[in-house]
Amino acid sequence: MHSKIPSIFSISAAALISIGLAPLALSADSAKFMVIDGHNDLPWQYHERYGNRLAPLDVADRHEDMKPPLHTDIPRLREGGVGAQFWSVYVPIAAYGGAPGDAALVLDQMDVVRRLVERHSDDLALAMTAADVRRAASEGKIGSLMGIEGGHAIENSLGTLRSLYAAGARYMTLTHSKGLAWADSATDAPRHDGLTEFGESVVREMNRLGMLVDLSHVTAATMHDTLDTVTAPVIFSHSSARGLNDHPRNVPDDVLERMPKNGGVVMVTFVPGYISQERRDWDLARTGQRASLAAMHPYDEGLQDDLLAEWEAAHPKPEATLSQVADHIDHIRKVAGVEHIGLGGDFDGISSVVQGLEDVSTYPALFDELKRRGYSDADCEAIAGGNVLRALEANEKEALRLQQERLAEDPPEDGVGAV
Template sequence: MLDSGTVALPDSQRRALLKKDSLWQKALRVHYRALVFDGHADTPTLMAEEGYDIGPRHAPAEAHLDLPRMKEGGLDAVFFSIYVPSYLGEGRRASARARRLIRTTKQQLEKHSGRAALATSAEEVRRLARNGKRAVLLGLEGGHALAASEDTLRALARQGVRYVTLTHIGTTSWADAATDTPRHGGLAPKGEDLVRAMNDAGVLVDLSHASDSTFYDALAVSRAPVILSHSSARALTPEARNVTDDMLRALAENNGLVMINFYDEYVEQPGGGPAALEDVLDHLDHAAQVAGVEHVGLGSDFDGVPRLPAGLGDATRLPWLTYGLLKRGYTAEEVYKILGGNALRVLEAAESRAAKPERDDSVAAARRR
């Protein structure tokens, strides 16, 4: 939570909302005082491939996120996805793609340094938010870009990467993906080593896109909380990319975090027609009921999906989630956690684990046998 917050919605819209429902007065106060943190946006791909500029305001049909709309929607921090397509394999092309997107993102942040900056820690996120700047963090989407190399992982961490999504749509040489043929029954031994190396480097282990077996194997190995940066609840929407209730409970035991994806195909009700904002609220609510409020966050997948739910078409619509959560009976403190407090917690936990890199080598050896 921030010390204060100015409502950034247009005055006419704010007045209309307050006239419609008195709860909006509380919702706007809570939302713009919160530190709102999105776990996943694919905007760097647009920047690198289409010359997209996050500085000016764009129409929702063009993109979901830019700096003006982040401000209007109260979005203080976002993980920009360093997305590496699976077809690039695990060699130089994949690593080069990652470096290119990191370089492009940093160039954009330098261009707009008065409004946004790279953050590599929870404290940097808080400091930027206090100063009215947007915090951008880097998450590598596609562990194949590591080329199964701990040295490459550490090099990317030095460049600012703070989470690694173990797989994308394809199974790698060391981890099975949710949407591909399994080869390892979860994590291969090399995958276990890489998870430990992520812990030591202060890099969060992201299990979105991972198979169920990979998910459980990673939880067994990781000494720090893990995240699902953009996944939803399989009990409501039976997609392989979503997580089961048992997985949500296991995530809570790990003290981890599921960041609910907004993509309509991952939140729509079977046979219920196109998704709407209420469906995203249903997934947030379900995850909170199963895993606990402390283990739920936002992972929009902005700029990475072709369709978003009605009423949630871009970053300016985030206050409607706050209103919806309050309408469902969540307290302000619970909403602060879901909007961003939980994301800061797991980021701090990863930093703390990296500061104490020693591990029980006998346990590690036993797991390899």
């Protein structure tokens, strides 16, 4: 059964502006709109490069020449028209189910975001609500929200979920690359055919809190189970259209078709392997070649590397392009409508980039392309940030309603169950 969402959750792009839910264009340049990006991994870069220390990397300065590349700094965020950013507070998951201590590691990442905002308070402002995002924009600051990437962070505990919300998390991606005891991941063997009963409890509690449910990284069955459970709009913080690229991380058309009723937003990502089918095919072929070489020469990694380099020279890597990103936006508009599109670049979480979308300064180039394809200013403003701001506010309103109806759920008597 599909969830029943009030019709205000499916509202025209022009109406978003008239009721004050879409950000205004930042300048007279119609290609530059206020972006609210769904996913950026800069906090994890601080973890990987500097052990969560901020002093070695001052993002008030430009850093496009760093090696390995850094996609994000404040000057380039300004050039890209980024008015708010969901910073990913991410912890890897190595095996099915996660591990004890994941919650503490996520809190460390949240601390990175809070210290980053404090250190750069002239440019960044911590945001917990849609109103905070608007207030930051009115002050000329970049609203800084936090999104948990992977439900392993809650360690199978509704209490931990509530505590992470209280600490500032405003969305949670239900899974990351491995499945959980309560939800299936798109890139792991399915075990539950979607959500378990406890997984439904997690989703219901997220709605009660006002935390956006993020369906990037989950299986199609988990997407559908979640849409059957929620009473507020979902997001896909960094996914694209499976109708153009058959990657399990992308959103299939039968899920896109449910977005108008739910009010959800698919935030198109700039991961080359999710955008270009040719690139995905090449990636799969390279993985197979690597495995074959490892089987043929198991004790000579140097030879494996040399032979793989020869294969790559004979099979040049296809590049994903900005035009192909726009194709994904076109496809989602055709199936779901322009009211259900956003942007989630995944900058600083990707090792290669789309040509024309190399860092956070490049969003205006995408809007130039959309304008060439006939998108209006209202369409571009909705895609840039108006749609996700509307979804965030709808979640906040639904949380107020649910909190009048019921208290926080107790832990289940039998835990999440063995698998």
